[in-house]
Amino acid sequence: MASIKDIARVANVSYATVSRALRNSPLVGAETRELICKIADEQGYRVSAVARSLVTKRTCTIGVVVTNVADPFVGEVVSGIEEVAQAQGYSLLLASCHADPDREVRAVRLLHERRVDGILVNSSRVGALYMPLLVKINAPIVLINNQYPGEFIFSVTIDNVNAARDATRHLVELGHQRIGYIGNQFGLQADTDRFAGYRQVLEEAGIGFQPELVAHGDAKPEGGMRGMERLLALPERPTAVFCYNDMEAIGAMRVARQYGLRVPTDFSIVGMDDVFLASYTDPPLTTIQQPMQQMGRKAAQILLDLFSGGKPESRVKLPGKLIVRQSTAAPGAMGQSARVETN
Numbered sequence: 001m002a003s004i005k006d007i008a009r010v011a012n013v014s015y016a017t018v019s020r021a022l023r024n025s026p027l028v029g030a031e032t033r034e035l036i037c038k039i040a041d042e043q044g045y046r047v048s049a050v051a052r053s054l055v056t057k058r059t060c061t062i063g064v065v066v067t068n069v070a071d072p073f074v075g076e077v078v079s080g081i082e083e084v085a086q087a088q089g090y091s092l093l094l095a096s097c098h099a100d101p102d103r104e105v106r107a108v109r110l111l112h113e114r115r116v117d118g119i120l121v122n123s124s125r126v127g128a129l130y131m132p133l134l135v136k137i138n139a140p141i142v143l144i145n146n147q148y149p150g151e152f153i154f155s156v157t158i159d160n161v162n163a164a165r166d167a168t169r170h171l172v173e174l175g176h177q178r179i180g181y182i183g184n185q186f187g188l189q190a191d192t193d194r195f196a197g198y199r200q201v202l203e204e205a206g207i208g209f210q211p212e213l214v215a216h217g218d219a220k221p222e223g224g225m226r227g228m229e230r231l232l233a234l235p236e237r238p239t240a241v242f243c244y245n246d247m248e249a250i251g252a253m254r255v256a257r258q259y260g261l262r263v264p265t266d267f268s269i270v271g272m273d274d275v276f277l278a279s280y281t282d283p284p285l286t287t288i289q290q291p292m293q294q295m296g297r298k299a300a301q302i303l304l305d306l307f308s309g310g311k312p313e314s315r316v317k318l319p320g321k322l323i324v325r326q327s328t329a330a331p332g333a334m335g336q337s338a339r340v341e342t343n
Contacts, residue, residue, distance in 0.1 A: 002043035010039050060090050062303060063111030063119040067099045067219070072275035073245065073292060077122055077144055080296025088304055090117075099186055099218070112139055118303040120144060140306040142299045145290075146189050154306075156299040156316045160190050163288045163320035164197025164242070167270045170286070170322055171240045172205045175330045176268065178213060180238035182227035182248050185216040191244055194272065198242055213238050217248045224251025232259050239267060239331040246271035246278050246287055253281060253327065264329035274323055283326035291318050 008018045013032065021028045021036040022045075028036075062085055066074045082092055093116055097104035104121070111119055118140040143155040171179050181198045184191040199209050215230045217223025224243055228251065231238055243249035249271030253263055261267045263283055271278060274289035298316055305312040 002040070002045045004045075006043060007036060007039050007045060010043070011036050059115050059117055061093055061114070061116045062090050062300070063093045063095065063108075063114070063116035065095050065097055065104060065107045065111070065119065065121040067097060067122065069094070069096050071219075071247070072277060073145075073247075073273050073290070074122060076275070076292035077296040077299075080293035080298075081120060081300045082296075083293070084297045084300035084304070090304075108141070117307060118142070120299050120303060140303060142302050144295055144299045154299075154302050154312070154314050156295050156302065156318070157190065158288075158290045158295070158320045159317045160193035160320075161197040161200075163272065163290075164194040165201050166320065166322045167242045167272065167288050168198045168201040169205075170324065170328065171242065171268060171270060172201060172207070174240075174268065174328060176238075176240040177207055177331075178210070178236065178238040178240075179207070180213040180215065180231045180241040182215050182217050182224055182231070182241055182243045182252060184219050184244045185223070186218070194244060217244065217251070219245050219247060221247050221251030221254070224248030225255050226251075228252035228255040232256075232261075240269070240328070241267075242270045242272075244272060246273045246275045246285060249285055249287070249327075250277065250281060253285070264327050266332065268328040268331070270328060272320075278323075279325065281327070286325045286328040287323050289321040289323050291320075294318060 004015055004018045004022075008015050011018065011032075013036070017028060017032065018036055018040075021033040022040065024033070062081070064078060064081060066078065068074060078092070078094070085092060093111060093114060095107035095111060097107050108119055108121070116139070120142050122144040141153060143153055143157075145157055146155070168179060179198075179202065181195060183195055195214070202209050212234060213231065215227035217227040224247065227243075227248065228241065231241060232255065241249075241252055243252055249269050253269055256263050256267050256269070263269055269285065271285050271287035272290070273292070274287045278285040278287050295318060298318070302312040302316070
């Protein structure tokens, strides 16, 4: 493979001129730069990422820590990150922590050891533990889909309180009085906010908060199943449930069928995220649509702005949107299972 020395000899210019031209420096004239790039292409020259990083002190790599690569939400967010990163010449290094805070911290440290230029963390559990890490590794970190109270980090998230209010209000307006909530057992800020929105609407509607109607899952279908089983074991069952995310809602829907309940005739279910599976469940799932790819794009752009010395907004909250499908209806309302999707 050709080297800068080979290209300089053919173009009859200095090594420095070739280096500047390949970096698109304005110090090299357009004609000379075009000639150098043409020779480099003809000779199969490829920039060494290692050599470039030694000079620039950057690897043009962004580390991404996620909970689980199998989660459809994660896939959409990473797609948005990748779109922005690749357009600016950055590649991604992905690490999965499986909702384990110790593993998440190790993943962040490992990415720093790999000299990534910055780190994006989706669905963080560790919150304030990033403060000492930030001081130690001196690399910008942006949280996606979670933020921790305190002025220490950049974050991009949905407006979880208002999103949960919309979901719960939808069920109240249908006439439900006993509305359950299946949350997330890992203590995420997103869960705290969604629970707050759920409770606010119940209080405002005069229904009142009923602690026995709250169960906790793990953001997976299995967790939704366990939470739903607990709610359906109550002497007085709820008639509807709002789930932390769509994956829990899918698990809850399965258990409802196992108990002989028809959705939505006998029981209404609302999720959160609007992953691609939501419109393919039976019946299609009513949910809150999160702008997942937009969240990924925005987080990546914040990181790129930090790289260039900019001062991006530290906390970005994007709105959610209620998508009404066929998993919700008035309690015990026969013949209302066919509802029109609004997205």
